[in-house]
Amino acid sequence: VHPTEAGQRLIADYAYSLLAAPWEITLLPEMAQGTLRAHQDELRNQWQADWENWQGVGQWRAIVAAGGQHQDFDSQRSGASADGNGFNLNIGGSYRLDEAWRVGVLAGAYRQKLEAGSNDSDYKLNTYLGTAFVQYQQNRWWADAAATAGHLDYDNLKRKFDLGPNERGEKGDTSGDVLAFSARLGYDIAQQASSPWHLSPFISADYARVKVDGYSEDGNDSTALTFDDQKRTSRRLGVGLQGKYQITRQTQVFGEIAHEKEYEDDTQKLTMALNSLPDNRYTLEGYTPQTNLNRLNLGVSHKLTQDLALRASYNIRKDDDFTQQGINVG
Numbered sequence: 001v002h003p004t005e006a007g008q009r010l011i012a013d014y015a016y017s018l019l020a021a022p023w024e025i026t027l028l029p030e031m032a033q034g035t036l037r038a039h040q041d042e043l044r045n046q047w048q049a050d051w052e053n054w055q056g057v058g059q060w061r062a063i064v065a066a067g068g069q070h071q072d073f074d075s076q077r078s079g080a081s082a083d084g085n086g087f088n089l090n091i092g093g094s095y096r097l098d099e100a101w102r103v104g105v106l107a108g109a110y111r112q113k114l115e116a117g118s119n120d121s122d123y124k125l126n127t128y129l130g131t132a133f134v135q136y137q138q139n140r141w142w143a144d145a146a147a148t149a150g151h152l153d154y155d156n157l158k159r160k161f162d163l164g165p166n167e168r169g170e171k172g173d174t175s176g177d178v179l180a181f182s183a184r185l186g187y188d189i190a191q192q193a194s195s196p197w198h199l200s201p202f203i204s205a206d207y208a209r210v211k212v213d214g215y216s217e218d219g220n221d222s223t224a225l226t227f228d229d230q231k232r233t234s235r236r237l238g239v240g241l242q243g244k245y246q247i248t249r250q251t252q253v254f255g256e257i258a259h260e261k262e263y264e265d266d267t268q269k270l271t272m273a274l275n276s277l278p279d280n281r282y283t284l285e286g287y288t289p290q291t292n293l294n295r296l297n298l299g300v301s302h303k304l305t306q307d308l309a310l311r312a313s314y315n316i317r318k319d320d321d322f323t324q325q326g327i328n329v330g
Helices: 005-025 028-050
Strands: 060-073 082-096 101-116 121-138 141-163 166-187 197-212 225-227 230-246 251-262 269-274 281-285 292-303 309-318 322-329
Touching: 005 141, 005 225, 005 269, 005 281, 028 060, 028 082, 028 101, 028 121, 028 141, 028 166, 028 197, 028 230, 028 251, 028 292, 028 309, 028 322, 060 101, 082 121, 121 166, 141 197, 197 251
Parallel strands: none
Antiparallel strands: 060 082, 060 322, 082 101, 101 121, 121 141, 141 166, 166 197, 197 230, 225 269, 230 251, 251 292, 269 281, 292 309, 309 322
16 A cells, blocks of 8 residues: 555644644643733732832722733643733732731632644633732731632633644633642841831742643544543742832832742643544643743832822743743733
């Protein structure tokens, strides 16, 4: 049997589409991890702007912020290159219990789109997050802790690939959830609370678990697949330095730089099967999380009135194969 060149190409493209599927689908939990980190960055920017400038005891302070972020994944041995954009809206508030303690909540809605692989497969995610937090600040020592939970709605997942001279696409949708905890402890080296500048080293600990439910692509085409559940856990320890400077009575700048080490950096694995052969399951490798992550936050806050402040910030996270950037206005 001597297949034609077109036939050989068709067979090769078909086999490649099955082998390459997990390179893209294992990025779905990473989309959620990126959304979670954008949510946490917005909260930390709020905390930095408020550092040593909390509201009065027994008073509320509102948080309203909107922003956008961009993610860029480089290709790996078993991971596809991808890039995407998202936007978000966060609403919440804080309440000061006494001189040293403050508590609060933050709710966020996120819309994200990711294009992955050589054929720009199209994946969309809606995320709804809620966070409860507590802060401590007294005698130069400060600490904060936050717990986040949320729902993931992958409403339009379109995997694209070549099949002979044509491009083929398989569609599906699924859902999931996210749960995260974070804590930091720092010490302010400024001589006094009323100083125009503050500088503080800190340590941090983060835990995040993302679960994406398994799903089947529509139909029983020869290229349609069924994917098992995915679970991506992140455990990180970090060290960093944050500071701020009061330029005028109305305007201040703030920033933070940190290095984090990831302890859950095993290559992700995904089990799948053809819809037409549901009992013939196989497992392949996908995306590999990076061991080290560096992040930088820069922002400015300006008091418009006694009770209203405008805040803007820029955030970037980067390692060898991944970059996430974001801007926020609050």
